Amino acid sequence: MTHRLLLVIGILIPNAPLGHGQTPAAQPQFEVASIKAANPAAPRPGRLGAVPVVTSPGRLSARNAKLTELVRGAYALEDYQVSGGPAWIDSARFDVEAKSTDNANRDRLLLMLRTSLAARFKLAVHRETRELAIYALVVAKSGPKFHRLEADEAPCWPGCAGAPAKTDHLRQRDLPSLATFLTRLGSDKPVIDKTGLTGYFNLELDMSKIMEAAQSGGGPPSNESIFDAAVSAIEDELGLKLTPTKAPVEILIIDHAEKPSGN
Numbered sequence: 001m002t003h004r005l006l007l008v009i010g011i012l013i014p015n016a017p018l019g020h021g022q023t024p025a026a027q028p029q030f031e032v033a034s035i036k037a038a039n040p041a042a043p044r045p046g047r048l049g050a051v052p053v054v055t056s057p058g059r060l061s062a063r064n065a066k067l068t069e070l071v072r073g074a075y076a077l078e079d080y081q082v083s084g085g086p087a088w089i090d091s092a093r094f095d096v097e098a099k100s101t102d103n104a105n106r107d108r109l110l111l112m113l114r115t116s117l118a119a120r121f122k123l124a125v126h127r128e129t130r131e132l133a134i135y136a137l138v139v140a141k142s143g144p145k146f147h148r149l150e151a152d153e154a155p156c157w158p159g160c161a162g163a164p165a166k167t168d169h170l171r172q173r174d175l176p177s178l179a180t181f182l183t184r185l186g187s188d189k190p191v192i193d194k195t196g197l198t199g200y201f202n203l204e205l206d207m208s209k210i211m212e213a214a215q216s217g218g219g220p221p222s223n224e225s226i227f228d229a230a231v232s233a234i235e236d237e238l239g240l241k242l243t244p245t246k247a248p249v250e251i252l253i254i255d256h257a258e259k260p261s262g263n
Helices: 065-073 106-120 175-186 207-214 223-238
Strands: 032-037 053-056 059-066 081-084 093-099 124-139 167-171 189-195 203-206 240-256
Touching: 032 106, 053 065, 053 167, 059 065, 059 106, 065 081, 065 093, 065 106, 065 240, 081 093, 093 106, 124 175, 167 175, 175 189, 175 203, 189 240, 203 207, 203 223, 207 223, 223 240
Parallel strands: 081 240, 124 189
Antiparallel strands: 032 093, 053 059, 059 093, 124 240, 167 203
8 A cells, every 4th residue: 555655854964874863854755655575586677786776757666675775776876885774674675666746857756765765764874985995997008999979979879879789788888887887797896987087988898708708617607707707808898997996985874774564
């Protein structure tokens, strides 16, 4: 059963808990929202490493999602950027269905999801900056092997009209997105863009070659072998490389969370 949400969340301030036990400030809310316990054995939609929070104008849903994943989605973070909380947040699963009063865009829907998480889970979080071991995505000595997109290409690439379909190719248009892909691919450390190159580019990797290289040792490829093959490919095909280092990274800490009662 769905119901109108009346509880609101406090404004996020660095290094200060928010949500549970705090005087709330007005925040955007869904018109109706349902958060129900899910069957952990049920199939989970989505692609590699993606947060299972799906939006369309005015609507948001998630299937069989852990609370950590809902938090990651609500704050647009990666797995390594969320820490803390009780043990059950990585085991209990939930289905979410919600809609707004208008055709709210994704950014506004995610703000509404924060409100719902505070209301239903008594969620309280704060931000910290921690020094983490990372891989820095940098330009190799050979220099970049890709070009900046023209103004008429940038808005539509990689799906510009008339472009040939390459289903076996990974195509990104900015360096942070490529770093996120490499992190999700199976890296043992976060990959963070340190190239200093901003804007949109024709970043393309031949995934069929990467998978072939990952299987060169025989047997099915492992996450580690796929990642290693991708690291080689970005240097050969893009003129980029990964350098292990340490860097300050902003982390969202879960200070408090409670399992929700019935919807």
